[in-house]
Amino acid sequence: MSSKVIDAPRSNSAETPKYKRNKSSHSSFEMVAWLFMRVSGVVLVVLIFGHLFVNLMLGDGIHAIDFGFVAGKWSSPFWQIWDLAMLWLAMLHGTNGVRTIINDYAERNGTRMTLKTVLYIASAVIIVLGTLVIFTFDPCPAGAVIDLPSFCPVP
Amino acid sequence: MQVHKYDVIIVGAGGAGMRAAIEAGQNAHTAVLTKLYPTRSHTGAAQGGMCAALANVEEDNWEWHTFDTVKGGDYLVDQDAAEVMAKEAIDAVIDLEKMGLPFNRTPEGRIDQRRFGGHTRDHGKAPVRRSCYAADRTGHMILQTLYQNCVKHNVEFYNEYYVLDLLTVEEDATREDGTPYKQKRIAGVVSYDLATGELHVFQAKSVILATGGAGKVFKTTSNAHTLTGDGMGIAFRKGIPLEDMEFFQFHPTGLAGLGILLSEAARGEGAILRNSEGERFMERYAPTIKDLAPRDIVARSMANEVREGRGCGPNKDYVLLDLTHLEPAHIDAKLPDITEFARTYLGVEPYTEPVPVFPTAHYAMGGVPTNISAEVLQDNDTIIPGLYAAGEVACVSVHGSNRLGTNSLLDINVFGKRAGMAAAIYAKTAEFVELPESPEASTVALLDHVRTSDGGEKVALIRKDLQDTMDANMQVFRTAESIDRVLADIATFEERYSRITVQDKGKRFNLDLLEAVELGFLLELAKVMTVAALHRQESRGGHYREDFPDRDDENFMKHSMAYKDAAVSVESSAEHIAGIRLETKPVVVTRYQPMVRKY
Amino acid sequence: MPTKPAGTLYRGREGMWSWVGHRITGVVIFVFLLVHVLDTSLVRVSPEAYTAVIGAYKNPIMGLGEAALVAAIVFHAFNGLRIIAIDFWKKGPKYQRQMLWTVLIAWVVVMVPFLIRHLTIVFSNFFGGH
Amino acid sequence: MSPIETAETAPEPASKIELPAHVGGGGEIPTFDVTLRVRRYNPEYSEESTWEDFSMTMYGTDRVLDALHKVKWEQDGSLSFRRSCAHGVCGSDAMRINGRNRLACKTLLKDLDTSKPITVEPIKGLPVEKDLIVDMEPFFQSFREVMPFLVNRGHEPAKERLQSAEQRERFDDTTKCILCAACTSSCPVFWTDGQYFGPAAIVNAHRFIFDSRDDAGDMRLEILNDKEGVWRCRTTFNCTEACPRGIQVTQAIAEVKQAILARQV
Numbered sequence A: 001m002s003s004k005v006i007d008a009p010r011s012n013s014a015e016t017p018k019y020k021r022n023k024s025s026h027s028s029f030e031m032v033a034w035l036f037m038r039v040s041g042v043v044l045v046v047l048i049f050g051h052l053f054v055n056l057m058l059g060d061g062i063h064a065i066d067f068g069f070v071a072g073k074w075s076s077p078f079w080q081i082w083d084l085a086m087l088w089l090a091m092l093h094g095t096n097g098v099r100t101i102i103n104d105y106a107e108r109n110g111t112r113m114t115l116k117t118v119l120y121i122a123s124a125v126i127i128v129l130g131t132l133v134i135f136t137f138d139p140c141p142a143g144a145v146i147d148l149p150s151f152c153p154v155p
Numbered sequence B: 001m002q003v004h005k006y007d008v009i010i011v012g013a014g015g016a017g018m019r020a021a022i023e024a025g026q027n028a029h030t031a032v033l034t035k036l037y038p039t040r041s042h043t044g045a046a047q048g049g050m051c052a053a054l055a056n057v058e059e060d061n062w063e064w065h066t067f068d069t070v071k072g073g074d075y076l077v078d079q080d081a082a083e084v085m086a087k088e089a090i091d092a093v094i095d096l097e098k099m100g101l102p103f104n105r106t107p108e109g110r111i112d113q114r115r116f117g118g119h120t121r122d123h124g125k126a127p128v129r130r131s132c133y134a135a136d137r138t139g140h141m142i143l144q145t146l147y148q149n150c151v152k153h154n155v156e157f158y159n160e161y162y163v164l165d166l167l168t169v170e171e172d173a174t175r176e177d178g179t180p181y182k183q184k185r186i187a188g189v190v191s192y193d194l195a196t197g198e199l200h201v202f203q204a205k206s207v208i209l210a211t212g213g214a215g216k217v218f219k220t221t222s223n224a225h226t227l228t229g230d231g232m233g234i235a236f237r238k239g240i241p242l243e244d245m246e247f248f249q250f251h252p253t254g255l256a257g258l259g260i261l262l263s264e265a266a267r268g269e270g271a272i273l274r275n276s277e278g279e280r281f282m283e284r285y286a287p288t289i290k291d292l293a294p295r296d297i298v299a300r301s302m303a304n305e306v307r308e309g310r311g312c313g314p315n316k317d318y319v320l321l322d323l324t325h326l327e328p329a330h331i332d333a334k335l336p337d338i339t340e341f342a343r344t345y346l347g348v349e350p351y352t353e354p355v356p357v358f359p360t361a362h363y364a365m366g367g368v369p370t371n372i373s374a375e376v377l378q379d380n381d382t383i384i385p386g387l388y389a390a391g392e393v394a395c396v397s398v399h400g401s402n403r404l405g406t407n408s409l410l411d412i413n414v415f416g417k418r419a420g421m422a423a424a425i426y427a428k429t430a431e432f433v434e435l436p437e438s439p440e441a442s443t444v445a446l447l448d449h450v451r452t453s454d455g456g457e458k459v460a461l462i463r464k465d466l467q468d469t470m471d472a473n474m475q476v477f478r479t480a481e482s483i484d485r486v487l488a489d490i491a492t493f494e495e496r497y498s499r500i501t502v503q504d505k506g507k508r509f510n511l512d513l514l515e516a517v518e519l520g521f522l523l524e525l526a527k528v529m530t531v532a533a534l535h536r537q538e539s540r541g542g543h544y545r546e547d548f549p550d551r552d553d554e555n556f557m558k559h560s561m562a563y564k565d566a567a568v569s570v571e572s573s574a575e576h577i578a579g580i581r582l583e584t585k586p587v588v589v590t591r592y593q594p595m596v597r598k599y
Numbered sequence C: 001m002p003t004k005p006a007g008t009l010y011r012g013r014e015g016m017w018s019w020v021g022h023r024i025t026g027v028v029i030f031v032f033l034l035v036h037v038l039d040t041s042l043v044r045v046s047p048e049a050y051t052a053v054i055g056a057y058k059n060p061i062m063g064l065g066e067a068a069l070v071a072a073i074v075f076h077a078f079n080g081l082r083i084i085a086i087d088f089w090k091k092g093p094k095y096q097r098q099m100l101w102t103v104l105i106a107w108v109v110v111m112v113p114f115l116i117r118h119l120t121i122v123f124s125n126f127f128g129g130h
Numbered sequence D: 001m002s003p004i005e006t007a008e009t010a011p012e013p014a015s016k017i018e019l020p021a022h023v024g025g026g027g028e029i030p031t032f033d034v035t036l037r038v039r040r041y042n043p044e045y046s047e048e049s050t051w052e053d054f055s056m057t058m059y060g061t062d063r064v065l066d067a068l069h070k071v072k073w074e075q076d077g078s079l080s081f082r083r084s085c086a087h088g089v090c091g092s093d094a095m096r097i098n099g100r101n102r103l104a105c106k107t108l109l110k111d112l113d114t115s116k117p118i119t120v121e122p123i124k125g126l127p128v129e130k131d132l133i134v135d136m137e138p139f140f141q142s143f144r145e146v147m148p149f150l151v152n153r154g155h156e157p158a159k160e161r162l163q164s165a166e167q168r169e170r171f172d173d174t175t176k177c178i179l180c181a182a183c184t185s186s187c188p189v190f191w192t193d194g195q196y197f198g199p200a201a202i203v204n205a206h207r208f209i210f211d212s213r214d215d216a217g218d219m220r221l222e223i224l225n226d227k228e229g230v231w232r233c234r235t236t237f238n239c240t241e242a243c244p245r246g247i248q249v250t251q252a253i254a255e256v257k258q259a260i261l262a263r264q265v
């Protein structure tokens, strides 16, 4: 008979108080979130694959990407909306996904709250920032040192 | 030690206990004490069905059902009780349906019914469809449905509480004819909490025993490891008699070596039994109905084949159940469970290979004597107020010397309900009986003895030896010599039991300790069964004495009643066994006079 | 004091491992997305800053990282469709295993041409120089 | 299902047949040596849990439960585990055998790799009480919370309620549950915080939600629409693989999800 010490299993000690179910939520938020994950997922397949295809596969691949490339794209409302939709959907989808993961693994309510607050703030900042960038984007900024897209008026 | 107070305490959460709890729980302050989580009870293992003369698929009535029950029990059945059961069967099934039990349905949407051994139309004219069923999981569905309804009615359960003692007091009383006697009264129970090792005393006005059977006195059995006859043993130790303990049913088709049951439905579907020579031997024993003969006859025929050297396998100790001539699709549709058992446990593919089977100890016909209101009797006719028993632990007696298939699930529902109602009604008016001084004392002594005894004998070994000798000598064939062998063996086991050592000295989940306590009950019950079998010098139903192969209505058409009685010495006992006093009780006969039992 | 459950790893089957993969790829993509939005925002700051950062993407290490990211997205996307099929298609749960194999095959089918093209560009441009 | 046929309707079998040699006799049952590696834990003596090895010789028909019994009965009486029926119908002995949830009484030793020690541990996610015994209360509490009983508000008929064979078939699969907890304790989501209702509770809710006689489906769906309800399932299928009764657990959960969706929109 051999025996070696391993970690003790989860037990009913003071640290893990007697089983208690969280108060029920009485809202359909989780259902809506669940449904959103699927719907946004399907849409994202189109958006992201299109995005990747255009950015990485067409023309010169990743090496074609520079300021001019981006500016060229966003000068068309089509790509503006495309990228905007992608930004929002991917961010909401990803935020909700990470929220689920935090809910799963954060053991104490405090940790859970903190992590989720950080997550929401970060997501909000990114979404707002991204949106602003897409809408307020000026493809032909004044005083640029590098080559601007060809459609820009020559300064 | 803690003391709790309830109006009604139910011991056991099998079918009988929970059926009682549903009635009592709604009308009185009730708690159920059970050594297993309720859904682990062995009622869940029952396969075949529960019979009632619903007449959903063909003409039937409760009177025919009563007759079949009486005849099936070889006329040792109390006919008033059988009548009650057959009459109330219909409501019992409807009750379960209303509680949500998912019965199989007829094309019209009614509860479907099928045939089962011994159930006939018009007093034996032809088989009748009387068994209500839910696939081959009827017992499972009953247990689940009853538990679900206990949840619905908020029944209080104390799970993994082993009841180890009944608290009874004796009062002086006089009978109507002026003779004085000791009247037993029930005050409560003592139980052991498995999780903590603490004792809890439950004071109660009514106590219902529903602890199930005692199959573990045998080695090969369809019963669970936990069916150790606790309720019978506890009652017996308190001076309450045990009725008809010599009658134990052996089901013909248990998986060889394992005892796992293959339902009678297999033979109903056309499966047949063969010996090592490939011969369909039932043609010799029961030329007309062959493999569909009653359980006791088939079991004896199988044992005889093995005894005469026509058994199969390396040790020539089993016969074969042959389904290979049946269509695989048919087998799948009708017998999915048993074929799965054969595959899982023996690695045998029933489509192509015959399945090794041997009779398996199945059901205790005897038990704690009760009347038709489920009240426990302290002798032939004196009830113990407030003490009830129902289910396999009890002997009403509706099964006589041989229970018909599907009558037990019925028994637990009919008499479980009766016990629950009666217990609640009694508790409404009765006063608590004062607890005896230090009520837990004898339980503490019992546990201390088991815990501290240090003679080195192993509980498991004694139990195995007991089971071996019971299988070898007290199974389907019995003779005075074989019974004497068991009695001699038991004497040595008792001596060894006084020298056991329990390894686990802890308090938490000390199952080692409880197995030792359970062995105590098994030894006690084995002895009662054996002594009663020695006394009954006839063959009837499940009890077959080779030295007395015929039924003897003149001398033995009566129940046996075994009492624990320290005053009985070897010399004063007719059976030369100290400590057990055997008496008899007349059988209640209403309409059916004993006839020769043939099918 | 005992704290957490320990012992051997639960030996889940395809379903569990695909979920582990889905979860990990999800987080990876999310983290990348945060960074990606930030760097793209630099176009608003100045074309130079953007070009500088995008330049960093153009070395082979990042090229490989990019390939891994695409691999993660493709798996996450295909497996996401599988999950959706499990949820909404009646026979989804029954064929979940087969669908996982389909996902993996589709993943290979997409990744192989992509990698060939992507890695050639990454490496040829790096070594070939502009 | 149609009523059972009797021998008369089945083909009449031969009175005597030739049996192949291996069924008529002969053929030793193989024996082999196995080592069980059991995770022991008894807080009465130590808060640590340990692995302990037990070696023994077993037979071809033996199950893991037999091996555990052999240890308990012959080597170490303090080894504690639950069991009752010993043939897979009572749900007492779900445990983690070689890393997967199974019933000890339904797992034959010969089907495992006996060249290596067989690991046996308690099921995961429920508080361990001693050795292989866990506290089942959280599990049963979830079960009780989904209203696992028939609720019928209609007029009580004198006889049984009618239900067609198809209606009965609709929820047949989920009536098979023996509440063994193999599913719930195999679920990665349940392991995280034990708050998730778990597959077993959903299975038992499903059994009533889809019973044509029941009137409380809406209430059960509302309960499972909770944040700890069906939406926490990540379709990992561990439950379905673990279920000793072969219940299509994930499928049942999917059906409940759809029922909630259908009711809301």
Ligand SMILES: Cc1cc2nc3c(=O)[nH]c(=O)nc-3n(C[C@H](O)[C@H](O)[C@H](O)COP(=O)(O)OP(=O)(O)OC[C@H]3O[C@@H](n4cnc5c(N)ncnc54)[C@H](O)[C@@H]3O)c2cc1C
Pocket (backbone or CB within 6 Å): B011, B012, B013, B014, B015, B016, B017, B033, B034, B035, B036, B037, B038, B041, B042, B043, B044, B045, B046, B047, B048, B049, B050, B138, B139, B161, B162, B163, B164, B210, B211, B212, B213, B222, B223, B224, B227, B230, B231, B261, B362, B363, B390, B391, B392, B393, B405, B406, B407, B408, B409, B410, B412
């Ligand atoms: C394999 C098999 C198949 C069967 N098939 C059929 C069939 O098809 N039809 C039919 O009619 N009958 C059948 N039977 C018989 C029938 O199932 C049983 O006789 C019946 O279920 C017994 O029910 P019960 O409630 O009396 O006891 P059980 O269901 O055995 O319950 C006993 C209860 O008592 C508790 N208990 C025991 N001891 C103690 C103690 N010391 N302290 C506290 N609690 C205790 C246990 O925890 C348990 O809850 C079958 C039996 C078997 C074994």
Ligand code: HEM
Pocket (backbone or CB within 6 Å): A037, A038, A040, A041, A042, A044, A045, A048, A090, A091, A093, A094, A095, A096, A097, A098, A100, A101, C019, C022, C023, C025, C026, C027, C029, C030, C031, C033, C073, C076, C077, C078, C080, C081, C083, C084, D233, D234, D235
């Ligand atoms: C490309 C198309 C995508 C599809 C089809 C898709 C699909 C899905 C689906 C169906 C889920 C739910 C899984 C479940 O409930 O078990 C999910 C979860 C998740 N997704 Fe996506 N997704 C896509 C893109 C993305 C992107 C771009 C991100 C990152 C921003 C992302 C991050 C996540 C995360 C973090 C989760 C949570 C994982 C978990 O809970 O285990 N997904 N995805």
Ligand code: SF4
Pocket (backbone or CB within 6 Å): D176, D177, D178, D179, D180, D181, D182, D183, D184, D199, D200, D203, D242, D243, D244, D245, D246, D247, D249
């Ligand atoms: S669904 Fe299966 S695994 Fe889960 S508790 Fe029920 S029987 Fe056990």
Ligand code: F3S
Pocket (backbone or CB within 6 Å): D183, D186, D187, D188, D189, D190, D198, D199, D232, D233, D234, D235, D236, D237, D238, D239, D240, D249, D250, D253
């Ligand atoms: S294991 Fe858990 S995640 Fe869903 S599919 Fe089963 S409940």
Ligand code: FES
Pocket (backbone or CB within 6 Å): D082, D083, D084, D085, D086, D087, D088, D089, D090, D091, D092, D093, D094, D103, D104, D105, D106
């Ligand atoms: S002991 Fe009953 S399921 Fe294993």
